[in-house]
Amino acid sequence: MFFLSSLSKTxxxxxxxxxxxxxxxxxxxxxxASENYCxxxxxxxxxxxxxxxxxxxxxxxxYYAGNKFIDEVESLCIERAKKxxxxxxxxxxxNAGSAANMAAYMAxxxxxDKFMGLSLSLGGHLTHGSPYNFSGKWYKVSPYALDExxxxxxxxxIRKLAIQEKPKLxxxxxxxxxxxxxxxxxxxxxxxVGAFLMADxxxxxxxxxxxxxxxxxxxxxxxxxxxxxxxxxxRSAIIMCREVHAKAVDKAVFPGLQGGPLEHSIAAKxxxxxxxxxxxxxxxxxxxxxxxxxxxxxxxxxxxxxxxxGTDNHLLLIDLTGRTITGKDAQDRLESVGIVCNKNTVPKExxxxxxxxxxxxxxxxxxxxxxxxxxxxxxxxxIVDTIDKFDETKAKxxxxxxxxxxxxxxxxxxx
Ligand SMILES: *Cc1c(COP(=O)(O)O)cnc(C)c1O
Numbered sequence: 001m002f003f004l005s006s007l008s009k010t011x012x013x014x015x016x017x018x019x020x021x022x023x024x025x026x027x028x029x030x031x032x033a034s035e036n037y038c039x040x041x042x043x044x045x046x047x048x049x050x051x052x053x054x055x056x057x058x059x060x061x062x063y064y065a066g067n068k069f070i071d072e073v074e075s076l077c078i079e080r081a082k083k084x085x086x087x088x089x090x091x092x093x094x095n096a097g098s099a100a101n102m103a104a105y106m107a108x109x110x111x112x113d114k115f116m117g118l119s120l121s122l123g124g125h126l127t128h129g130s131p132y133n134f135s136g137k138w139y140k141v142s143p144y145a146l147d148e149x150x151x152x153x154x155x156x157x158i159r160k161l162a163i164q165e166k167p168k169l170x171x172x173x174x175x176x177x178x179x180x181x182x183x184x185x186x187x188x189x190x191x192x193v194g195a196f197l198m199a200d201x202x203x204x205x206x207x208x209x210x211x212x213x214x215x216x217x218x219x220x221x222x223x224x225x226x227x228x229x230x231x232x233x234x235r236s237a238i239i240m241c242r243e244v245h246a247k248a249v250d251k252a253v254f255p256g257l258q259g260g261p262l263e264h265s266i267a268a269k270x271x272x273x274x275x276x277x278x279x280x281x282x283x284x285x286x287x288x289x290x291x292x293x294x295x296x297x298x299x300x301x302x303x304x305x306x307x308x309x310g311t312d313n314h315l316l317l318i319d320l321t322g323r324t325i326t327g328k329d330a331q332d333r334l335e336s337v338g339i340v341c342n343k344n345t346v347p348k349e350x351x352x353x354x355x356x357x358x359x360x361x362x363x364x365x366x367x368x369x370x371x372x373x374x375x376x377x378x379x380x381x382x383i384v385d386t387i388d389k390f391d392e393t394k395a396k397x398x399x400x401x402x403x404x405x406x407x408x409x410x411x412x413x414x415x
Contacts, residue, residue: 003019003413003415004018004130005020009338010103011120011404013296021050021056021257021415023237023367023410024035025283025410025411026405026409026411026414027338027405028338028339028340028401028402028405028412029338029339029340029365029366029401029405029407030208030340030366031339031340031341031361031362031363031366031379032340032341032342032362032365032366033042033176033315033342033360033364034175034202034204034226034228034229034362035068035228035229035361035362035364035365035368035383036206036228036229036230036231036232036365036368037151037232037368037411038105038228038232038233038234038268038272038365038412039232039275039364039408040272041271041275042272042275043268044231044233045234045264045267045268045271046234046265046266046267047264048267049075049264050069050070050263050264050266050267051262051263051264053066053067053070054260054262055067055070055071055074055260055261055263055352056254056255056259056260056261057254058074058250058254059071059078066217069095069219070263071270073263073266073267073310074092074093074263074266074271076089076270077092077266077267077269077270077273078090078092078160080270080273081238081240081269081273082240082276083273083277083309084209084273084276084277085208085209085217085240086215086217086225086319087217087223087240087241088236088242088243088246088251089240089241089242089243089245089246090200090239090240091103091238091240091241091249091250091253091406092224092238092269093254093258093262093266093267094224094236094237094238094239094253094259094264095236095258095259095265096226096235096236096237097125097127097200097202097224097225097237097239098126098127099237099257099258100224100225100238100239100271101125101127101128101135101200101224101235102127102134102135102188102257103239103247103249103252103256103258104198104222104249104252105135105138105139105169105223105254105256106265107199107222107241107242107246107249107251107252107254107386108168108169108196108221108248108258108349109139109168109169109250110151111138111139112138112139112140112262113139113140113168113169114139114140114141114142114165114166114167114168114194114344115129115139115140115141115142115167115168115169115170115171115195115198116141116142116143116144116158116161116162116165116167116169116170116171117129117133117134117135117141117143117144117170117171118143118144118145118146118153118172118174118177119144119145119382120170120345121345121349121353122145122146122345122347123146123174123175123176123177124143124174124175125174125198125200126355127201127409128143128171128200129141129143129171140163141245142161142167144158144161145158146211146347148347148348149275150308151308151309151347152180152308152309153179153182155182155185155186155189156190158170158186158240159189159192162189162190162192162195163192163193164286164332164361166194166195167193167195168195168196169195169196169198170195170196170197170198171188171198171199171200172186172197172199172200172216173198173199173200173201173202173203173204173224174200174203175202175203176344176360177186178296178306178307178310178311178312178313178315178316178317179308179311179312179313180213180214180312180313181199181204181213181214181216183197183214183215183216183218183219183220183339184197184219184308186219186220187219187220194356196222197216197219197220197221197222198220198221198223198224199216199219199220199222199225200224200225200297201216201224201225202224202226202229202231202237202408203227203229203313203314203315204229204313204314205225205226205227205229205231206229206230206231206276206281206285206288206312206314207231207285207288207289207313207314208244208344209231209276209281209285210276210281210282210283210284210285210286210288211282211285211286212236212282212285212286212288212289212313213289213313214367216360217356221241221242221245222239222240222241222242222245223239223240223241224237224239224240225236225237225238225240227269229364230273230285230288230314230364231272231276231299232275232276232356232364232368233268233269233271233272233273233275233276233319234268234269234272235270235331236262236264236265236266236267236269237326238269239253243327243352255325255327259374272375283367284367287367287372288314288363288364288367289312289313289314289363290372290373291363291366291367291371291372291373291376292311292313292314292315292316292362292363292376293311293312294373294376294377294380295309295312295352295361295363295376295377295379295380296310296311296316298376298377298381299316299318299378299383299384300378301389302356302381302384304318304319304384304387305318305319305320305321306318306319306413307319307346307347307358314362314363314364315361315362316360316361317344317361317362318358318359318361318373318387319357319358319361320346320357320358320387321348321350321357321358325343325355326343326351326355326356326359327343327345327346327351327356327358327359327397328343328354328355328356330359330386330387331343331359333386333387333390334383334386334387336394336397336398336403337382337386337394337397338398338401338402338405339379339382339383339386339401341359341360341361341362342359342360343355343356343358343359343360344356344358344359344360345357345358346358361383363376364412366379368410369408369409369410370408371404371408375386375404378404379404382397382400385397
């Protein structure tokens, strides 16, 4: 592969930075729950000349000429998305998860309408009604919470709040929630109060596609997702919906919010869906969950408190409440030995979100590298050593992390 050959000639400065990042990904263990390593095929499509083409509009209805092949690739992407998720309609133009959510709200709500989403501090996303985000500024938000004891969704409490607040839309799907979501329960609540159900499966899309988490498609009016997290595609997003909402969704994306679609990214999404339609992706999704459960079990047996005492999906949250070490310290220590994760707030958080009392860990990246249960157990031990006995274990752990990274390589073709 002619990796960066033109870039190195034209702009050695940027080429050096990109090469450094390749090396970082190859030599550290990525455990950020929202990340993954996409295939070289996805990277090639994403870096293709399709990015040169303007194609405002939709296949067959463009504002510019020259879109024969662009129409082909976008139609292919749509068909694959529909097949992968078994959905009636797909819009593959959103540029990011946040943009997809903005379009979904625009399709279903008027400015000032009320919706319900999980609070950011409990695992919801910024775009689910945070006061710092457009979603909290342009709409009225009645956030729901988790049950304080089980730290899981409390459908009775959500139902009561919905009856009291009468929202026009209820949103489920999260950024830092380690448990299964009962989409049917949400549908029943929405039907009772006459609300739309929106499912944002940005995190779990790969598990849904691979059959390792129930699908919201039979229950939700609109489903949004990113394509770069467990789905392992390019950094992008799509919106899926029932046919009745198709027009509103398409109009919200274009001309409502976006101009020319990123067709190179759409091509890369098509490749991602093709990969996710292969039988091996089911094995991958299952292994992601299996690995995360083993990681969770080992961490707990080594004395870690996990939010909700475990996991059903690709992520877990270590709760450091009551310990002297903060989420930020834990994140920094782990990074210094080559394990990359993020600090995260936990239920009943007492620290600022910039410090936080938890760390979030995901298994998708390490599973892509080929790690299985025995490696996850070892990684759990390395994590606990780093959190609890940093000074004594740092050198040894760093060396072992590097060995594991080499033993389970990522992008071996990129030197
Ligand atoms: C990651 C995420 C998004 C946002 O995706 P971006 O592509 O970063 O804008 C939206 N919703 C949820 C639940 C997410 O986890």
